[in-house]
């Protein structure tokens with residue numbers, strides 16, 4: 371009898387998370403379709419800083435999962451899959467003033483506790499790195515982290531013969547039953563065995579019960595210059611604070627300067643509570659530029675050639691949503707990654723592919739992954755109703 375399903379699994383969303391899940395499933399021998407309203411890396415994955423960073427993660431499950439994902443990303447790069455996308459480089463975090471200097475102490479403690487692939491190799495002054503400016507009162511140097519432009523990783527993951535691309539095709543409705551999942555694309559319907567929802571900030575349009583809200587960010591890119599002007603990323607401690615909220619908010623702009631392999635600099639990024647990926651404003655960019663140039667004055671000699679914005683998917687409890695909802699095993703969520711999706715994508719792809727195939731999570735990660743279950747929102751809803 372012929373199989374009535376169009377595909378074993380469909381992935382909703384061709385961002386870095388959906389692409390990674392698709393590649394892991396295709397590699398395991400499943401027939402996979404990837405559906406996107408626009409195309410690969412059309413949303414946040416194509417508009418991010420691209421830091422594969424443990425330093426910027428909130429202590430706890432997120433930092434531990436990021437540490438495991440960094441190691442796995444490095445493996446996938448060494449095996450060739452992500453060789454073009456990922457590159458390892460040192461990372462430098464700087465601070466000035468009491469609150470930023472305290473954030474640097476917190477960072478060092480956190481990395482010591484994780485005892486993972488990221489190591490602090492220096493804790494000193496601006497003199498440790500040539501070319502730094504007055505914004506740098508203290509400089510912490512780390513090894514082990516890397517940079518990965520989202521669009522390059524997406525391209526690498528989707529280049530698998532068992533993946534069927536379906537775009538542009540906007541999903542307007544999703545329904546599941548005992549035998550499969552029906553995906554309504556407006557002008558046609560697809561019937562698949564299972565669905566993985568990797569729709570980023572758009573997830574809540576189709577699944578309004580998930581508490582995901584938009585958090586936009588602006589970035590800019592400079593023209594080309596000498597390739598080794600800066601040996602690694604240079605991040606303000608305020609950026610760690612903005613992401614982890616361990617020390618409250620700072621007035622200093624949370625800037626990250628990442629040197630690209632082209633000799634350009636990618637400088638980001640703000641955090642704004644709106645969903646418009648086209649909103650780029652001069653005042654925010656000037657603020658980023660001023661602090662970036664204060665930390666690395668050679669930047670003021672560069673021209674800004676492009677400014678753009680992206681929208682992160684922020685979950686109400688600041689943790690991503692990964693897994694099935696109890697009672698609906700055919701739909702698996704992999705969404706709500708806020709500013710961490712590039713870093714977590716490799717590991718999440720690996721683990722979600724295991725979930726879809728009915729396998730247990732990797733033992734060492736099971737407890738942390740369980741904290742990301744979508745069920746955490748439904749038990750709250752049940753308690754409130756009771």
Ligand SMILES: Cc1cc2nc3c(=O)[nH]c(=O)nc-3n(C[C@H](O)[C@H](O)[C@H](O)COP(=O)(O)OP(=O)(O)OC[C@H]3O[C@@H](n4cnc5c(N)ncnc54)[C@H](O)[C@@H]3O)c2cc1C
Nearest residue numbers: 383385387407415418419421541570587680710711712713
């Ligand atoms: C300014 C900025 C800086 C960042 N910096 C970093 C960083 O340094 N490190 C890091 O790890 N992360 C960073 N992030 C976060 C990271 O980019 C995201 O977490 C990650 O890209 C999310 O990937 P995703 O696949 O979940 O979602 P997305 O990339 O948003 O993909 C979702 C896809 O779903 C598609 N879609 C939406 N609705 C529908 C529909 N109805 N039907 C079909 N398709 C649909 C979209 O077209 C899109 O392609 C940053 C993000 C921003 C905005």
